[in-house]
Amino acid sequence: MEQQLQRFLEKMDEKINNVKDQFSIQVEDLTQKFTNSVTSTIEEKLTPLVEENLKLKKEVTTLKRKTYELERVVRKNNVILHGLEETEENNTQLMELVLNTLNEVGSNGKMENFDKWEISEVYRLGKRGSMKRRPILQPTSLSPRKPEHNKQQNYTPKPNTLPSRLVTVGVRDYHPPKQENSYHSYHNQFIDDDNYKDNALTTVQIASLNVLTLKTDDNLAELTNALRDIKWDILGLSEIRRDGEEILQRSDYLFYYKGEIPGRNGVGFLIKKHLIANVEEFIGISDRIALLNIKLPLYKDIWSVLQIYAPTEKADQETANKFYDDINETIIKYTHKNLIVMGDFNAQTGECQPGEETVLGPHTYGTKRSKNGEKLINLALGNNLTILNSKYKKKTKRKWTWVSPGGTYKNEIDFILTNKPKYFTDANVVNRFNFNTNHRMVRAELRIQKHKNPRPKYNPTKIKRTSQQYEDIVSNLAKKCVNYMKDTNKMEVQDKYNWIENSITSAIKTVREKEQKTKKFSSKTMNLLEERKELISSINSDSKRRRISELSKEINHSIRKDRKQSRMETIERHIIASGGIKKAHKELLNSKRWITKVRDAGGINKSRRVDIKTIATNYYKELYRQEHSELECELDPAVDTDSDIPCVLQREVEKAIETQSSDKAPGPDGIDNEILTKAKEVLAPIFTSLFNDILKTESIPEQWTKSHIILLYKKGDKHNIGNYRPINLMSNIYKTSAKPSTPYSTERSGRH
Template sequence: MDNTQPTLPRQETTMRTKTNKHTKIYIAALNVLTLRTEESLSELSLALQNTKWDILGLSEVRRIGENIIAYPDFILYHMGQTPGKHGVGFLVKKYLAKHIIGFYGVSERIALLNIKLPEYKDPWTIIQIYSPTEQAETETTSQFYQELNKTLQTYAHKNAIVMGDFNGQIGERQWDEDAIIGPFTYSSKPRSRNGKMLAGFAMENNLTILNTMFKKNKNRMWTWLSPDGKSKNQIDFIMSNKPKCFTNINVINNLNFNTNHRMVRAELNSSQPKNPRPKINPEDIKLNRYSTEENVNSLNLKLKEYKRETKDAGIQEKYNWLERTIKNTIKENKTKKENSNNWISEKTTNLLEQRSALISAKMTDNNRKEITKISKEIKENIRKDRRQRRMETIERHIRQTGGIKKAYKELTNKKEWIVKMKNSNGIKKIGRKEILNIATDYYTELYKDNTNEREIELPDNEIIPYILQEETEKAINTQKSDKAPGPDGISNEILKQMKADLIPILTEIFNGVISTEIIPKQWTESNIILLFKKGTTAIWEITGLLV
């Protein structure tokens, strides 16, 4: 059984700074038909590389259960209940992760994202839906809209977006619908049953259908193509109660992904944030042979100033200087982690290019058949590429270390987030901040000093020997590689590569701690990570706290 997680290509952040006053956040919706396998997710990630997006709502995900998974470049949330059917979710760019308030799965047709978008005072609620089709029972569709109404009125913030595959045609605007439907509708055909329910829902909740607010060519408005290629309809919509916040909406014409739906993307206007220097975390740095030499040479020159710049400094100031110098040196000579999709074979790349050309060309019966054929080949080749990469990685690590533990770590490029957590009263919380507060409160109580024992006084004449440089060197050499760094972000690999210059300084600081009995405040800080506990019931455990 292949438990390897997919290696997904990195993508650029689409929140680009412009010379004018505003920047854009791209919010989109797409019926993917299926994201059940990791190969499908990899294929979608490749397709999105050349498309601007920041938040993407997904319909027909077809993944069972409710999960939040952090990949290198985005957060995936999905909610599904029926095997092989329905399911909704979100992809959120990684740079927005810290702004996520929480996800909430209402059902396999309705999911909600609360997020504090940059430069907006109030949070936004984004609801992704997948409506029953026109062929479904009227009662089924009515229940769906009742549930959607309840979700919007119960959980939504002041700013709201509802989007997804509504499986309905709205037709032309009626005389009393100026507030919800703009002048630019796609079809003059009669409004369908689902379209009537959609319009009623929009009217009741004061939502404007953004697809109708901006003038577009008819060929850039339809969002669904029938399997036989003869019918085109506009059934995927983005609605909001804040239409003035949006500057444009587009239908993405040539997304290189195997679906008969087209992506709908709205451009949200936002006050331009300040453009700070990009933050480079030391753990994001790959020390290749050349960058290591640069770091060692550069640090060697800077550390010669240690004596002069810390002449009258205390232990804390000396340690701060050393930590700051190491970090600055690494940033100056940084080499970012390899950011490529070189695990994909040339054959797969060629197939993707062929399909992209077919999608861009005029759609004919032969084209549709060829796209279907190539899409199957793409999925199979991505599967083979992953297997090949997995075997090569395992073989390399077996030759180097004799084991596969580090190989698995390299192949795994995602982390699961906690979906919900119980507080001390047993109430489940889904908000990111609430979950963090529960964990923080638990550890605050756990490590609180409740001891009443009398401190042990050591004899005044007991002499503690000073630490030798050889002991410092041994301590550095025995540190394990490929371990997560602490809050300072300085890894063991960096210490080992620069130990010749660091040993005398660290030894002096260690001996200063012994003589003054003062430790740097950084030594009192640590990262605490919640680990998933396997079992018949998926739970998260913080030591003795079930969540």
């Protein structure tokens, strides 16, 4: 009995232990589940808070950095104070002295007081007890401050006498800049003196525009008139619709275009006159792609500017793929280190996608990306190009570049891309451009820095002088040449000629003036242009768009009429003056054609300006080096060829000057025949003495061995250098000397 009871108790204990174990397991499971549930709930609630906290920390860090940069920019200017006695014992006293002085001066000029935090550092220049004088600099404000009184009243504190040492505030400046002299008033037309003294950065304005058509010169005249109101230096053009390939130089710009089908497509460039000399080459790839290689100021590497006109979305896939393949091939073959690709891409980029941050910025127009937009992004990714339109924040109404004919749809389809975005300071859309197109101009600002002492180029041959200006030139020249015999008595021929040439050119420059701008359009045309300009700048509506379209047609018709009237007046004026129209044709032909490309000896076309010059030089060197049969001629037996050549007479020089043709291009010295004719009485005796010295010494000035060679196209293949006729533009003084110096001329042979 006891044994049975014992076994029963053991079984009960075993069951109780099993129940306890199961209960413990269940409790652990429930605890784990509850813990996981609570933890996940807490994490779910806390995650947004943590992320927000991290975001706020980043923003605080960014704001601190920006605040530091702004304070650094505000404190970066130097202020040099003069006349402060050195009574301070420590830097704190020096700081108080400077603050009191600045606030005293500011109170006199009604300026806001300076705070201590605005001054980063204060110290004295030079060693203690030094008496060295330093240049006086006009104090500049530490931060932008506007006086409370009228802006027209400028307060300029008078500097005191120089102290033993100078006190500076701001960034250390051990060598303050020297005071620069003001430039000549003529120089001010080209350079801002204030910016120039500070060696300030300036920009080159590079723009692109779809003009819809420049098929006629009337359209081109309308475009150039509209460009007067905006800033631009290089303008890429799409849809020019001209056939062929030409480079035309006008008075204010250089015009290049490339077209293959009359009335369709076509691309090109307009280059402002101050950059014409920097052009390296134009390469016309097709009627949708053109390349400009140009050397911009202070950039060692050449800039390649690619202007394009892309197929529309409706074009077939093969055409679109070939277009982008041609762009990639052009970039590989012809472009340089610095690259710009711009034009009408007919593409919508939409918003930036992951992985596109290097090519597309956050400031885009619209969210939809088209097929052409996808191709554009791939082009940018493949060539490391950044779309500048998306880099700078602008208002939405200043982003779109194309509007549908009815004004319903607006898109951003014109872009400027570059592989050097750090060199650019801005990219924007020109909102109010007075030209007949439904595209808006896209313009980017490229940062450059001007040279310290540029000299503006002056071409005296491009200015039509008045009779009063000629009188002033002759008067100035007469004053300079009074002491010619005394000043040049012991000079060699070369030095005498230099003296004469410098005297003439300096007399011309003393009376130079701005080139008079001719009135291109009538008052009626200008009124129509002004009316359209006001409509473009106002709020769009259907009635205004219809009126703009009507005005554009009237403007085109009026410009055509004005140009015709101007041509007739020019022809009539020259017929009355000379009885012919040869000079009228020369005046109306107001452009010079450049050679687009020539073939070298190996049959390869070269388009770089340097290569074209080299090919032409080598061709004519080889041509003149060839042996030719000598022509024999018999001299008049009455002429004694062994006798001495008689001296040149003054009346011969006067006759030579009088018989020189007018309206002829001068040589490298820029001295035209009109100057020689007007100053005949002053120059004739001087030229007589000079020409006789040349005959005696048998040496000529170095300037007479140089000339400008102009190549004129005759006929045949334009890419063959042999189809061009060279013309030398030599010094007119040399031409004058050649007439009386011919020993066997009719007049001189009679004196033998």
